[in-house]
Amino acid sequence: MAFATFDPASGPPSADGEPEDPVERIPYLPGSITRTAKILVVGDLGVGKTSLIGSVSEIAPLSTEEPLTQAGEGVDDLTGLDGKTTTTVAMDFGRITMNERLALYLFGTPGQRRFWNMWAGLAEGAVGVLVLVDSRRLAGSFEVLDQIEAQVPAPFAVAVNHFPDTHPHPHEQLRQALDLLPETPIIDCNALDRASSIRALVTLAGHAIAVHGRKDGR
Numbered sequence: 001m002a003f004a005t006f007d008p009a010s011g012p013p014s015a016d017g018e019p020e021d022p023v024e025r026i027p028y029l030p031g032s033i034t035r036t037a038k039i040l041v042v043g044d045l046g047v048g049k050t051s052l053i054g055s056v057s058e059i060a061p062l063s064t065e066e067p068l069t070q071a072g073e074g075v076d077d078l079t080g081l082d083g084k085t086t087t088t089v090a091m092d093f094g095r096i097t098m099n100e101r102l103a104l105y106l107f108g109t110p111g112q113r114r115f116w117n118m119w120a121g122l123a124e125g126a127v128g129v130l131v132l133v134d135s136r137r138l139a140g141s142f143e144v145l146d147q148i149e150a151q152v153p154a155p156f157a158v159a160v161n162h163f164p165d166t167h168p169h170p171h172e173q174l175r176q177a178l179d180l181l182p183e184t185p186i187i188d189c190n191a192l193d194r195a196s197s198i199r200a201l202v203t204l205a206g207h208a209i210a211v212h213g214r215k216d217g218r
């Protein structure tokens, strides 16, 4: 799938080199867009959901970060998340134009367990789900996958977010550990890297199109 995006920071090119009117710089959807799709980005606490949406979004992403409190103590495992001081308490939102016809709206879920009952609402109308996984802390992702099965009917792909000390595991090993179907895509990514995150979304979009196409008898 080809994708063409524009950088909101630089805005549209100026013919005469004059600074652009700020309103002109708002990255509205191009007029050629005929299709938009909602994608849900889910995952355990601190796997990189907010980072991924922030790295790919062409509009200033909406995030709802608040300081981590003791409310999650004994429920959310913070092992390996030493530097983490904030967490998403409602949702993340971003947008990316994938090609001249298709734009994706990205909705990120909160990672703390006390907010997981919001997933079903956030998932409404989603055509696909990107499940971010931190393979250094795989146990939390079992519950995430159970939760998707219970609350989210859309097809999903698993993106393994690589942190500096992530050990690269063969995908078949991860597939077995997470009990994934043979058709479920597994992709390696770096949520802080735009191109890498877009590749994960393109893989998910391809899978979602195939699954929805089969359902519709195409």
Ligand SMILES: Nc1nc2c(ncn2[C@@H]2O[C@H](COP(=O)(O)OP(=O)(O)OP(=O)(O)O)[C@@H](O)[C@H]2O)c(=O)[nH]1
Binding pocket: 043, 044, 045, 046, 047, 048, 049, 050, 051, 052, 083, 084, 086, 087, 088, 109, 110, 111, 112, 161, 162, 163, 164, 189, 190, 191, 192, 193
């Ligand atoms: N090196 C590296 N750091 C990352 C990556 N993705 C996320 N981080 C860091 O991990 C921390 C948590 O990332 P977030 O994007 O807030 O994770 P989240 O899944 O949205 O967290 P919750 O909303 O609390 O569940 C941040 O400090 C990020 O900078 C990555 O791919 N590489």
Ligand SMILES: [Mg+2]
Binding pocket: 049, 050, 051, 087, 088, 092, 108, 109, 110, 111
């Ligand atoms: Mg977050």
